[in-house]
Amino acid sequence: MTLQNKKIVLGITGGIAAYKCPEIVRRLKDHGADVRVVMTNGSKEFITPLTLQAVSGNPVSDSLLDPAAEASMGHIELAKWADLIIIAPATANTIAAINAGMANDLLTTICLATAAPIAIAPAMNQQMYHAPVTQQNIASLEQRGLHIWGPGSGEQACGDVGKGRMIEALDIVDRTVDFFSPKAPKFKLLITAGPTREAIDPVRYISNHSSGKMGYAIAKAAQAMGAQVTLVSGPVSLATPSNVNRIDVVSAKQMHQQTLAQAPTHDIFIACAAVADYRPSDVANQKIKKNDDDMTVTMVKNPDILADVAALTKARPFCVGFAAETQDVETYARGKLQRKKLDLIAANNVSVAGQGFNSDDNALTLYWNNGKLDLPLASKEMLAKQLVVEILKHYNKHA
Numbered sequence: 001m002t003l004q005n006k007k008i009v010l011g012i013t014g015g016i017a018a019y020k021c022p023e024i025v026r027r028l029k030d031h032g033a034d035v036r037v038v039m040t041n042g043s044k045e046f047i048t049p050l051t052l053q054a055v056s057g058n059p060v061s062d063s064l065l066d067p068a069a070e071a072s073m074g075h076i077e078l079a080k081w082a083d084l085i086i087i088a089p090a091t092a093n094t095i096a097a098i099n100a101g102m103a104n105d106l107l108t109t110i111c112l113a114t115a116a117p118i119a120i121a122p123a124m125n126q127q128m129y130h131a132p133v134t135q136q137n138i139a140s141l142e143q144r145g146l147h148i149w150g151p152g153s154g155e156q157a158c159g160d161v162g163k164g165r166m167i168e169a170l171d172i173v174d175r176t177v178d179f180f181s182p183k184a185p186k187f188k189l190l191i192t193a194g195p196t197r198e199a200i201d202p203v204r205y206i207s208n209h210s211s212g213k214m215g216y217a218i219a220k221a222a223q224a225m226g227a228q229v230t231l232v233s234g235p236v237s238l239a240t241p242s243n244v245n246r247i248d249v250v251s252a253k254q255m256h257q258q259t260l261a262q263a264p265t266h267d268i269f270i271a272c273a274a275v276a277d278y279r280p281s282d283v284a285n286q287k288i289k290k291n292d293d294d295m296t297v298t299m300v301k302n303p304d305i306l307a308d309v310a311a312l313t314k315a316r317p318f319c320v321g322f323a324a325e326t327q328d329v330e331t332y333a334r335g336k337l338q339r340k341k342l343d344l345i346a347a348n349n350v351s352v353a354g355q356g357f358n359s360d361d362n363a364l365t366l367y368w369n370n371g372k373l374d375l376p377l378a379s380k381e382m383l384a385k386q387l388v389v390e391i392l393k394h395y396n397k398h399a
């Protein structure tokens with residue numbers, strides 16, 4: 001519930017993309033926001049106030065001069081109530097009116113009367129968008145501190161192709177979550193991600209299905225929140241998130257060596273890698289030949305990277321582990337929390353289809369001494385942002 005207690009006014013103007021607004025309202029509410037909708041007359045040609053009242057659970061405001069509406073929550077009250085005003089879709093006309101300081105309908109009046117930040121998601125024909133006056137209006141709003149979200153490019157309702165489409169509903173929700181995410185004080189994050197490979201001979205190895213997506217998403221989210229990030233990565237086929245320092249390793253022993261060398265200079269350590277617990281005791285110098293019907297590989301235990309970082313006595317970072325479980329998730333996760341002396345652990349049930357290893361989505365439960373928090377199924381990108389916010393809350397209490 002990353003938008004818990006956040007009060008959002010969604011202003012809808014007359015564009016075809018207005019049909020996407022119920023989805024925006026629903027998803028904002030999923031994140032815990034209280035949403036009130038303000039509609040212009042034009043928008044009601046595309047979507048009804050009743051639909052938005054139903055999804056928001058609040059009366060829709062659409063008139064400046066309606067005594068009944070003013071009596072319940074007047075326009076000044078609404079302007080003061082908002083933590084954020086989002087205008088989506090925002091037509092060229094509304095953008096021009098706000099830039100000119102007009103107050104000729106309820107939405108523009110609220111914009112003039114509010115001290116809350118305003119985000120605008122432009123939506124219009126590509127020619128209108130590129131018109132110099134529209135560009136000037138948008139640039140001037142941006143200069144005055146309004147947030148401009150989009151537009152996107154592509155095929156338009158009128159048949160034109162180009163820039164001017166409203167960005168997707170979920171993108172607007174993501175940006176809203178980003179907007180309210182605490183801008184962390186600079187902190188240094190060390191994170192492991194991906195699998196390790198334990199060689200049997202020069203061409204064979206033992207590994208697992210970790211894709212690195214979860215760890216890379218966390219690295220990216222933390223960097224966006226102001227962290228200086230060092231990513232110790234097993235072999236994956238992912239691009240390095242921008243402005244992240246990536247150190248590539250292959251085996252658990254290499255990951256252990258690099259991570260332990262980096263740990264003392266970082267504030268927070270997150271162990272997201274799926275590190276092989278065992279490695280073959282001997283690595284053959286040459287490719288092993290297929291001589292016998294069966295073959296035995298003797299394995300020895302790998303060092304536990306996370307436990308060793310958490311055991312540091314000098315310059316120990318705040319330690320967050322992951323627990324990949326297929327059963328009794330809480331019991332095993334809490335066991336790891338205690339045994340490895342961690343500050344926090346994020347458990348995922350990797351037996352559930354569509355989450356965990358090598359999927360785009362995941363669901364996590366955070367455990368700490370006497371506490372737990374569910375982060376329900378979401379894209380790894382979204383979950384990573386929520387996770388970093390939660391880790392920072394614990395880290396700041398602990399620091």
Ligand code: PMT
Pocket residue numbers: 192194209210211212213214215252271272273274275276277302303304305306307320321322323324325336348350356357358359
């Ligand atoms: O990479 P993806 O495809 O996106 O998948 C994400 C994930 C499922 C790999 C990730 O969410 C996850 O669960 N990572 C931890 C996997 C794991 O090895 O869990 P574990 O329960 O076996 O290990 C517990 C913790 O100890 C982990 O933080 C692990 O990184 C750490 N560990 C384990 C063994 C070892 N030798 N050294 C370690 O640091």
